[in-house]
Amino acid sequence: MSQKRMVQIERDILSKNDAYAAKNRQALAEKGVFALNLVSSPGSGKTTLLCRSIGELKAKYPVAVIEGDQQTSFDAERIRATGAPALQINTGKGCHLDAHMVGHALEKLEVQDDSLLLIENVGNLVCPAAFDLGEAGKVVILSVTEGEDKPLKYPDMFRAARLMLLSKVDLLPHLTFDADKAVEYARRVNPALEVIRVSTTSGEGFAEWLAWVEKGLAAAK
Amino acid sequence: MSQKRMVQIERDILSKNDAYAAKNRQALAEKGVFALNLVSSPGSGKTTLLCRSIGELKAKYPVAVIEGDQQTSFDAERIRATGAPALQINTGKGCHLDAHMVGHALEKLEVQDDSLLLIENVGNLVCPAAFDLGEAGKVVILSVTEGEDKPLKYPDMFRAARLMLLSKVDLLPHLTFDADKAVEYARRVNPALEVIRVSTTSGEGFAEWLAWVEKGLAAAK
Numbered sequence: 109m110s111q112k113r114m115v116q117i118e119r120d121i122l123s124k125n126d127a128y129a130a131k132n133r134q135a136l137a138e139k140g141v142f143a144l145n146l147v148s149s150p151g152s153g154k155t156t157l158l159c160r161s162i163g164e165l166k167a168k169y170p171v172a173v174i175e176g177d178q179q180t181s182f183d184a185e186r187i188r189a190t191g192a193p194a195l196q197i198n199t200g201k202g203c204h205l206d207a208h209m210v211g212h213a214l215e216k217l218e219v220q221d222d223s224l225l226l227i228e229n230v231g232n233l234v235c236p237a238a239f240d241l242g243e244a245g246k247v248v249i250l251s252v253t254e255g256e257d258k259p260l261k262y263p264d265m266f267r268a269a270r271l272m273l274l275s276k277v278d279l280l281p282h283l284t285f286d287a288d289k290a291v292e293y294a295r296r297v298n299p300a301l302e303v304i305r306v307s308t309t310s311g312e313g314f315a316e317w318l319a320w321v322e323k324g325l326a327a328a329k
Numbered sequence: 330m331s332q333k334r335m336v337q338i339e340r341d342i343l344s345k346n347d348a349y350a351a352k353n354r355q356a357l358a359e360k361g362v363f364a365l366n367l368v369s370s371p372g373s374g375k376t377t378l379l380c381r382s383i384g385e386l387k388a389k390y391p392v393a394v395i396e397g398d399q400q401t402s403f404d405a406e407r408i409r410a411t412g413a414p415a416l417q418i419n420t421g422k423g424c425h426l427d428a429h430m431v432g433h434a435l436e437k438l439e440v441q442d443d444s445l446l447l448i449e450n451v452g453n454l455v456c457p458a459a460f461d462l463g464e465a466g467k468v469v470i471l472s473v474t475e476g477e478d479k480p481l482k483y484p485d486m487f488r489a490a491r492l493m494l495l496s497k498v499d500l501l502p503h504l505t506f507d508a509d510k511a512v513e514y515a516r517r518v519n520p521a522l523e524v525i526r527v528s529t530t531s532g533e534g535f536a537e538w539l540a541w542v543e544k545g546l547a548a549a550k
């Protein structure tokens with residue numbers, strides 16, 4: 109297959125995805141739902157963070173979760189243990205969620221008016237960057253165990269995100285990671301990127317992160 | 330585009346890749362080169378491990394490195410600082426190395442007879458699994474910071490690998506990670522998988538890992 113033909117196919121896939129994403133976005137807006145798309149490397153702490161966040165938010169707002177993984181329903185089960193409804197999408201060979209999958213998930217999942225929808229993407233710092241799911245924003249999670257250079261080496265994802273959560277900061281005393289440098293690199297590829305340093309283990313930064321979510325919820329109403 | 334057409338396109342891409350991989354494999358065999366394809370999530374410690382490994386092996390064997398990253402030449406520069414030649418491939422939007430790229434890299438890179446070739450793939454636990462580069466084997470690196478469940482949740486990569494390096498074991502005292510469980514999960518998807526626990530920081534497991542490489546080098550001669 110020629111390079112030109114490949115580029116054409118990719119463009120077709122993305123433009124079809126964008127049409128589905130626009131439909132999702134409209135449906136979510138009509139219900140006043142605030143939807144976030146959580147993207148990161150595998151194991152940066154997405155599900156652990158979601159579970160704690162739901163625990164702290166569920167008394168005030170209805171929350172629903174869409175979980176994307178190649179295999180297993182482990183993450184959806186962890187979410188359901190918090191009491192929130194969760195729908196698992198298994199992508200099989202696939203490396204990212206797309207807007208069509210999310211549209212079908214929205215048909216099955218009970219998403220209430222004026223609620224929070226958390227979409228955990230497949231752990232992959234590359235491919236999900238290109239796929240709009242209809243979310244209000246992408247939240248990229250970078251664990252301090254991954255090294256400062258990731259924003260420069262995987263720039264598309266950091267450019268696509270609205271917020272970066274620098275996660276697992278409780279481990280900083282045991283690492284050589286320079287958090288200021290990581291933030292500087294991230295803002296070099298995306299000057300408008302907001303940043304919050306968090307640890308789900310210690311709770312550090314959670315007040316700030318939850319306030320950020322609540323601001324989004326209020327704006328989406 | 331129909332699902333059927335998509336599957337057909339993917340099959341075409343993979344079969345073309347396999348043809349290039351076969352050419353690479355033959356060229357490497359003729360020179361007695363032992364080639365490894367290092368695959369993992371972003372930041373599991375591939376480059377750090379390669380730098381230390383080269384430091385310990387270079388007195389005995391010639392080593393060359395191909396580095397795959399979306400952007401920057403940081404990893405190739407880190408390798409060159411050890412004295413080994415390194416060629417950087419930037420994949421841009423691409424999420425994995427393919428055999429065609431590696432074939433061109435082999436034209437440019439000085440790969441000596443009876444030497445070691447280390448190919449560091451783009452940090453991505455999904456997409457590189459499907460792409461044979463012509464290597465003797467894939468080495469998957471799983472950092473203990475990523476959680477035990479990764480082999481079950483991202484099974485293709487652990488199935489495709491010959492060896493798993495469980496990395497950053499120096500951090501175990503600060504984590505809740507159960508290393509035995511991680512190994513059990515990895516062997517559940519790939520019963521033949523070899524496993525070595527390593528820390529590049531402390532040097533734990535390095536004697537075993539380097540002995541594994543030397544066995545491969547001897548067999549490739």
Ligand SMILES: Nc1nc2c(ncn2[C@@H]2O[C@H](COP(=O)(O)OP(=O)(O)OP(=O)(O)O)[C@@H](O)[C@H]2O)c(=O)[nH]1
Binds near residue numbers: 154310482
């Ligand atoms: N030290 C520390 N470990 C954490 C923290 N958050 C999560 N972890 C650990 O990180 C590992 C991965 O956590 P997960 O929540 O499964 O990560 P994930 O991003 O959902 O992983 P995938 O969905 O598989 O990509 C687990 O071993 C967690 O216990 C944190 O704040 N501090």
Ligand SMILES: Nc1nc2c(ncn2[C@@H]2O[C@H](COP(=O)(O)OP(=O)(O)OP(=O)(O)O)[C@@H](O)[C@H]2O)c(=O)[nH]1
Binds near residue numbers: 256372375377
């Ligand atoms: N504690 C500890 N940290 C390590 C170890 N090996 C690497 N690191 C740290 O892990 C981070 C990532 O290391 P890299 O070697 O850049 O990882 P990588 O897999 O090459 O990353 P990419 O090529 O960007 O996917 C850095 O901050 C390293 O210092 C180790 O054995 N122990």
Ligand SMILES: [Mg+2]
Binds near residue numbers: 154155156183228
């Ligand atoms: Mg998860």
Ligand SMILES: [Mg+2]
Binds near residue numbers: 375404449
């Ligand atoms: Mg690297």
Ligand SMILES: [Zn+2]
Binds near residue numbers: 203424456
């Ligand atoms: Zn991909």
Ligand SMILES: [Zn+2]
Binds near residue numbers: 423424425
């Ligand atoms: Zn590709």
